Amino acid sequence: DAKTTQPNSMESNEEEPVHLPCNHSTISGTDYIHWYRQLPSQGPEYVIHGLTSNVNNRMASLAIAEDRKSSTLILHRATLRDAAVYYCILRLSPAYSGAGSYQLTFGKGTKLSVIP
Amino acid sequence: GAVVSQHPSRVICKSGTSVKIECRSLDFQATTMFWYRQFPKQSLMLMATSNEGSKATYEQGVEKDKFLINHASLTLSTLTVTSAHPEDSSFYICSARDFGGHKGTEKLFFGSGTQLSVL
Numbered sequence: 177d178a179k180t181t182q183p184n185s186m187e188s189n190e191e192e193p194v195h196l197p198c199n200h201s202t203i204s205g206t207d208y209i210h211w212y213r214q215l216p217s218q219g220p221e222y223v224i225h226g227l228t229s230n231v232n233n234r235m236a237s238l239a240i241a242e243d244r245k246s247s248t249l250i251l252h253r254a255t256l257r258d259a260a261v262y263y264c265i266l267r268l269s270p271a272y273s274g275a276g277s278y279q280l281t282f283g284k285g286t287k288l289s290v291i292p
Numbered sequence: 293g294a295v296v297s298q299h300p301s302r303v304i305c306k307s308g309t310s311v312k313i314e315c316r317s318l319d320f321q322a323t324t325m326f327w328y329r330q331f332p333k334q335s336l337m338l339m340a341t342s343n344e345g346s347k348a349t350y351e352q353g354v355e356k357d358k359f360l361i362n363h364a365s366l367t368l369s370t371l372t373v374t375s376a377h378p379e380d381s382s383f384y385i386c387s388a389r390d391f392g393g394h395k396g397t398e399k400l401f402f403g404s405g406t407q408l409s410v411l
Contacts (some may be wrong), residue, residue: 219386221402222399222401280400284335
């Protein structure tokens with residue numbers, strides 16, 4: 177599986193935008209870029225995913241570099257509730273994978289701290 | 293969105309006893325569920341893939357006789373930690389993918405986790 181590299185930790189002030197980077201220089205053409213986050217003592221939750229184009233949803237935006245070797249998760253206004261570990265994960269498109277590949281391989285992620 | 297219910301959220305048991313953790317998909321059918329464990333300040337590690345109506349697939353290094361997985365229905369998978377020991381103390385998390393009516397959906401849904409403490 178292609179690997180991702182994220183900073184161990186980041187800090188943000190409350191109500192400020194946050195840009196969480198992820199490097200994935202060995203990404204293949206069929207890999208989707210997924211972001212999940214894990215709040216303290218909780219299971220992970222889906223944030224966003226994309227393939228080539230930038231994506232927006234109610235939680236965040238995902239900016240994908242033109243060469244797809246990096247991406248950035250953008251939280252437009254950080255709140256205290258956004259303090260979590262954010263995981264950037266690559267997954268094969270369903271068209272190229274079997275059922276077993278729907279598992280997720282988690283790296284160490286980025287621990288985001290939000291300062292009031 | 294889809295919901296995965298996991299319980300108990302916390303369990304304390306004596307060494308040598310067995311503990312069962314349940315994972316339910318509440319509003320969708322899950323033919324495949326995944327079980328993870330997480331030690332403090334570490335990332336999630338996949339333990340096994342649970343398939344409805346068939347044997348689970350275990351990751352390398354995970355003892356199948358130690359961690360029994362049963363996926364008897366499309367909405368329920370259970371993980372039983374047999375003869376638990378203090379080193380089995382960990383945070384166990386299940387996840388499921390919603391296949392029904394969401395072709396091509398990429399998202400996995402996770403339970404809230406079970407903190408197991410073995411004394």
